Amino acid sequence: MMTTKSHAQTINEQYNKTESNFISLNDRLKEALDLSPMYNNTLTAVVDEFKRRNTQWKKFSDLHLCEAVQVAMKDIWIDTTMQRNVNMEHITDILQYFSETMVMPIQVYKDEDRYIAWDGQHTAIVLYILLTRVFGERLADAIVPVVVYSTKQKTEIRRNFILLNGNAKKPLEFIDIYKQQVYGVKVDGSNDPEWTATAQKNDYFAEAGLFVTNNKFGDEDQPGAFTLLADTLMSKSLKTRKDPAVAKMFAQYWTYLNQKRPVDPKEARQLFEYFNLCHEQDIKVDEQYLLDFVAFTKEYFEADFSPNGPFWQKVSQAYTNWYVKKNEGTDDLDKDGNIIVRGFTTEMRCGLPFIIAQIKKSTKLKAPKYTPNNGFAVSKDMLW
Numbered sequence: 001m002m003t004t005k006s007h008a009q010t011i012n013e014q015y016n017k018t019e020s021n022f023i024s025l026n027d028r029l030k031e032a033l034d035l036s037p038m039y040n041n042t043l044t045a046v047v048d049e050f051k052r053r054n055t056q057w058k059k060f061s062d063l064h065l066c067e068a069v070q071v072a073m074k075d076i077w078i079d080t081t082m083q084r085n086v087n088m089e090h091i092t093d094i095l096q097y098f099s100e101t102m103v104m105p106i107q108v109y110k111d112e113d114r115y116i117a118w119d120g121q122h123t124a125i126v127l128y129i130l131l132t133r134v135f136g137e138r139l140a141d142a143i144v145p146v147v148v149y150s151t152k153q154k155t156e157i158r159r160n161f162i163l164l165n166g167n168a169k170k171p172l173e174f175i176d177i178y179k180q181q182v183y184g185v186k187v188d189g190s191n192d193p194e195w196t197a198t199a200q201k202n203d204y205f206a207e208a209g210l211f212v213t214n215n216k217f218g219d220e221d222q223p224g225a226f227t228l229l230a231d232t233l234m235s236k237s238l239k240t241r242k243d244p245a246v247a248k249m250f251a252q253y254w255t256y257l258n259q260k261r262p263v264d265p266k267e268a269r270q271l272f273e274y275f276n277l278c279h280e281q282d283i284k285v286d287e288q289y290l291l292d293f294v295a296f297t298k299e300y301f302e303a304d305f306s307p308n309g310p311f312w313q314k315v316s317q318a319y320t321n322w323y324v325k326k327n328e329g330t331d332d333l334d335k336d337g338n339i340i341v342r343g344f345t346t347e348m349r350c351g352l353p354f355i356i357a358q359i360k361k362s363t364k365l366k367a368p369k370y371t372p373n374n375g376f377a378v379s380k381d382m383l384w
Helices: 007-016 025-035 039-053 088-096 121-134 154-164 174-186 193-207 244-257 265-280 287-301 310-326 351-362
Strands: 022-024 069-072 076-079 106-111 114-119 143-149
Touching: 007 174, 007 193, 022 025, 025 039, 025 076, 025 088, 025 121, 039 088, 039 121, 076 106, 076 121, 088 121, 114 121, 114 143, 114 154, 154 174, 174 193, 193 244, 244 265, 244 287, 265 351, 287 310, 287 351, 310 351
Parallel strands: 076 114, 106 143
Antiparallel strands: 022 076, 069 143, 106 114
16 A cells, blocks of 8 residues: 655655765756746746846857866756755846856866856856857867866765855855754764764654755645754754754654644744753653643643734733733823733743643643743733
């Protein structure tokens, strides 16, 4: 009997590669268009507009690109484990505002008879589109500029790819860095502590039917989709990055929750902050703890952490009650005479005090200690 893979399984299986996956420019473009089919018509329109606007170029060799090592375009290949996914919006933007002087040499290393592009994938794809769709020429006849790096140390190249993609180019987002770090461990065998921690988090997620994604990939509505990487799985500072144990707690919570839906961003933030406090305060979060925790969230607010769900409505009511009592006689009124509640924030400063207070009232679970910097304290009569 055949079983159908979930979308999460399909996404997570990409990290199971133990070696590089080289792919031609033609196949890389086809793959990108298959993933974002809405860009087929967009690309056709942009190519047509390019032809009308740039009649000075009759053939590909009329383009005066920068001088560097010149190699045949057919010999340039993409390592899919070394590059972020092709962003078709970025491709069409480049084509719309194309100029010869914006083309930077493609950064490659030599692998037998092929040049493997480790940076400049979007440039290579744009040049391929110009060659085949604008000028209608053969791949074998085209020459493009590259910079050849002598190293074949993939971990070094991958690290350079992350570091060099700054504001001058399409910046790497957390999802791009995340994928590179996981690939760096799975494909390159990197033992970088930061990267191995990221790969471990991904393993926990894969086991739980979760997968890390971004709305630019168009699968954020799939069951198990996890989109909020900032201050959960990733952080700009290593000092604030959460331990893989926190990701494991969340992943196990998700399996016991047993709901076929994406993870709400506010849900991700709230629970990662809660479990992180447990981790920092050495509170044992084992299977029984998580089963009781799941039962608690389902009983009191249907495990619904969405912005307009019952949890945040109750938190808002509790905060408003505290604020009004603390600021008795306040003239913070709107045009209708209603109190303007200042300083209400979610997740940390308001969500954590509430959920901790509710857990203490309604369960036997050991709850972590947390004092928000705004002084918010939940009145008992505002709890369920």
